[in-house]
Amino acid sequence: MSLRLTILGCHSATPRVNAYPTSQYLEINNHHFLIDCGEGTQRQMRKYKISFSKINHIFISHLHGDHFFGLIGFISTLGLLNREKELHIYAPKGIKEVTTLQLKISNSWTKYQLIFHELSSSESETIFEDDKVVVKTIPLTHRVYTNGFLFTEKEKPRKLHIKNIKQYDEIDICDYHNIKAGKDIILSTGEVISNEKLTLSPPKPKSYAFCSDTQYKPDIIPIIKKVDLLYHEATFLEDRADLTKKTKHSTAKQAAQIAKDAEISQLIIGHYSSRYSNLLKFKEEAQEIFDAVNLAETGKVFTI
């Protein structure tokens, strides 16, 4: 397992008894990311037994309350838990000022360092990268400045093809390091055994794209092309498609159209308007366009 997504909240607008606003927990190649943080996120994390201390990076799509009002509470709780590690927050410009003011008036500065990466570009940009994962923004179109996020594993090194290696008595365990590093092996006869013969291809790197909130925006298709898993907001059904222009949200069908055109593997839809009680209708309408549709549900886990 290298990619595991837990839905902590997937409803639009405001928290209700069993309907939490947007938040997701993403485990990808040994990283632990929080995506959006609506009010009640820390309660949901407790409920689904997610370790607070493992999270070092939080990605906030936009500064509407249902996507970030839980952030200050989570930051404060980490302080009460005596966190020492730094915490990185990637969010639209403004997040630092408001967070700092909240900490100031509550006289509760954190002892750990908060590192704000304020976003303002209208182009897709790499905002995090190490040897395991790269994270890029997906510029979206909503009523305020908004980004989705594309999380992609780095390609893993090729693995030793032990069965093939064993065919050559001359290749010693001491050579394994060089083989792993991609080198060919030259036998005493002068024969060159290519690295490709001695190694296996690594599994294809996994990718996850989070796109919420946004109106239908085909511009994102080249950025999210062929991802394994796409979460795309679907606030409305066709019956209220008229509202998408004013509110800058999408319908289930529009989410599915993006999924189809981007040739992605699995689609998750969520951010349902509270006017709907029968969520199956979202799946039905999306499946008219694209088959591999999943409904986001609080607590649901998607594994690739």
Added chain:
Amino acid sequence: MSLRLTILGCHSATPRVNAYPTSQYLEINNHHFLIDCGEGTQRQMRKYKISFSKINHIFISHLHGDHFFGLIGFISTLGLLNREKELHIYAPKGIKEVTTLQLKISNSWTKYQLIFHELSSSESETIFEDDKVVVKTIPLTHRVYTNGFLFTEKEKPRKLHIKNIKQYDEIDICDYHNIKAGKDIILSTGEVISNEKLTLSPPKPKSYAFCSDTQYKPDIIPIIKKVDLLYHEATFLEDRADLTKKTKHSTAKQAAQIAKDAEISQLIIGHYSSRYSNLLKFKEEAQEIFDAVNLAETGKVFTI
């Protein structure tokens, strides 16, 4: 019923699955007040079916997160619900700046008017008064500027003592208005019938005092003397009484001592530290000092 208190959250520190931070809903003489508003309060209000629209006044004791991080979410939700009535917020200085900034960066100004009553006095003062209820601050001592709140019903008018009135044939239904207004009646014989004979005393006005967070502070006793119901924080048991000085909280015993010395009728304790799992211990220790002790529990209703 003229006073009804619903506990929405009564735990200290941070929200957990079944442990919400401080918030209370007080119905007193047809007023509907919210007292403190920790993260998750609006969810709790939904759970206990409390009408959002009835609340016109919110009282915030102090600006620690577990007492106000749910306020911005509640304010935003009222906006989404198309509220038009003004909303009054009584809270320490700073609340206006932080709330305004949060609304500004989320580009979600409310269409209804927010009226901030910022508190900074170290003396008890009347902060709300109409013909039904008066609310005064109770200056507390905590790590930041903090007030408790004393809610007292106004005395109701005397009621007609119909049985006594009927003894006088001469007293007509037209006189009732004057009797209710407190006037004596002069009969045609010249005999004066005193108003006290023709009316019944109204029920004693009810009062509720909310005191959280605070260290043991006997100064508050004259302010809360003989209230019907007192909520006093009890963060610690005797085993960690050593922590009260540094954290400026109280023990269950100290809360009970205040209740006893103020000669109040019923005490509720809460704001339990998360280190304790057996809350009955709080009641036991408090009852060594004062008998009428109730444990705050999420969803519990106290009626006078």
